[in-house]
Amino acid sequence: xxxLDIEGTTTPIDFVYKTLFPYASRHVESFLREFVAxxxxxxxxxxxxxxNQKDAEAGLQPPGWGDEDDEELFDCVAGYVRWLIARDSKxxxxxxxxxxxxxxxxxxxxLHGEVYADVPRALARWRGQQRxxxxxxxxxxxxxxxxxxxxxxxxxxxxxxxxxxxxxxxKTAPQSYGKIAASLGREPREVLFVSDALKEVEAARSAGxxxxxxxxxxxxxVARGSSEVIHTFDEIxxx
Numbered sequence: 001x002x003x004l005d006i007e008g009t010t011t012p013i014d015f016v017y018k019t020l021f022p023y024a025s026r027h028v029e030s031f032l033r034e035f036v037a038x039x040x041x042x043x044x045x046x047x048x049x050x051x052n053q054k055d056a057e058a059g060l061q062p063p064g065w066g067d068e069d070d071e072e073l074f075d076c077v078a079g080y081v082r083w084l085i086a087r088d089s090k091x092x093x094x095x096x097x098x099x100x101x102x103x104x105x106x107x108x109x110x111l112h113g114e115v116y117a118d119v120p121r122a123l124a125r126w127r128g129q130q131r132x133x134x135x136x137x138x139x140x141x142x143x144x145x146x147x148x149x150x151x152x153x154x155x156x157x158x159x160x161x162x163x164x165x166x167x168x169x170x171k172t173a174p175q176s177y178g179k180i181a182a183s184l185g186r187e188p189r190e191v192l193f194v195s196d197a198l199k200e201v202e203a204a205r206s207a208g209x210x211x212x213x214x215x216x217x218x219x220x221x222v223a224r225g226s227s228e229v230i231h232t233f234d235e236i237x238x239x
Contacts, residue, residue: 001131001132001133001134001184001186001190001191001192002126002131002132002133002134002191002192002193002194002236003134003135003136003164003177003180003191003192003193003194003204003209004133004134004135004136004193004194004195005135005136005137005171005193005194005195005196005197005200005214006135006137006139006144006147007137007138007139007196008195008196008197008214008216008218009194009195009196009214009216010115010116010119010135011113011114011115011116011147012114012116012216012218013218014218015114016139019111019114020098020102020111020143021085021098023101023102023105023110023111024081024085024097024098024101024102025081025082025085027101027104027105028077028078028081028082028097028101029074029075029078031097031100031101031104032045032073032074032077032078033070033074035100036070036073036074040096040100041097041100044093044096044097044100045073045077047092047093047096048077048080048081048091048093048094048097049065049067051091051093051094052065052080053065062080062083063076063079063080063083064076065080081094081097085098090138090166090170090171092165092166092167095138095139095140095143095165095166096140096142098139098140098143099139099140099141099142099143099146100142102143102146103142103143103146106146106147106149106150111146111150112150112151112152113146113147113148113149113150113151113152113156114147114151115148115151115156116216116232116233118232118233118234119156119233120151120153120154120156121234122233122234122236123156123159123160124159125237125238125239126159126236126237127159129237131237132161132162132184133159133160133161134160134161134162134163134164134180134184135148135160135162135163135164136163136164136165136168136171136176136180136193137164137165138165138166138171139165140165141163141164141165141167144163144165145157145163148160162184164180164183168180168183171195171197171200171203172197172199172200172203173203174203174204174206174207175207176203176207177191177193177203177204177206177207177208177209178207178208181207181208181209187208188207188208188209189208189209189210191204191209191210192209192210192211192212192236193209193210193211193212194211194212194214194230194233194236195211195213195214196213196214196215196216196218198213201213212228212229212230212236213228213229213230214229214230214231215229215230215231216231217231
């Protein structure tokens with residue numbers, strides 16, 4: 001079984017930072033105006049408010065929060081969301097809201113999923129070898145499904161059998177990987193995790209998974225320790 005990261009592993013980092021994040025930043029107010037009364041969005045806004053308070057108590061100086069009326073709420077949520085995005089926050093509420101905003105962009109054709117050229121053929125090869133393939137990303141499960149389902153070369157969703165996000169746990173925490181393996185009915189040693197983040201690779205290995213570092217050449221070289229390094233999915237379970 002394979003467990004794959006997205007950003008920098010299956011998908012170029014620039015797509016996330018230069019396409020997805022700016023899209024969410026531009027459309028947060030219009031999204032709230034249309035969907036603020038929906039129960040899921042109400043819950044997300046409440047979670048963002050709680051996170052804003054935690055950030056303030058931690059001395060991080062987030063934008064102020066006000067919700068005396070809808071206009072003030074829209075302004076405050078948008079300002080806080082942009083502040084979180086600028087900090088590359090992994091806040092679950094932020095990721096949930098981003099996923100819902102992106103869903104509209106994917107649905108209306110403004111956004112299309114993007115993956116490295118070797119990814120579709122690797123997924124097909126692994127499935128041909130009867131290997132299950134799952135995704136673990138800080139982006140919401142909703143966003144993951146939208147990304148892989150709208151790749152211009154073809155829908156990749158049929159190749160994927162499971163999705164995990166930060167609701168499972170922090171990606172640098174070993175226990176998160178143990179939870180994933182258990183939920184899949186597998187022993188950690190039966191899973192190969194692939195990521196461009198060394199701390200995630202080390203966490204997965206600490207949990208008992210096999211793990212390799214994916215270096216796509218998009219980031220400065222980091223100390224790799226004893227981690228095995230691959231540069232393309234063509235190196236993983238070749239025919």
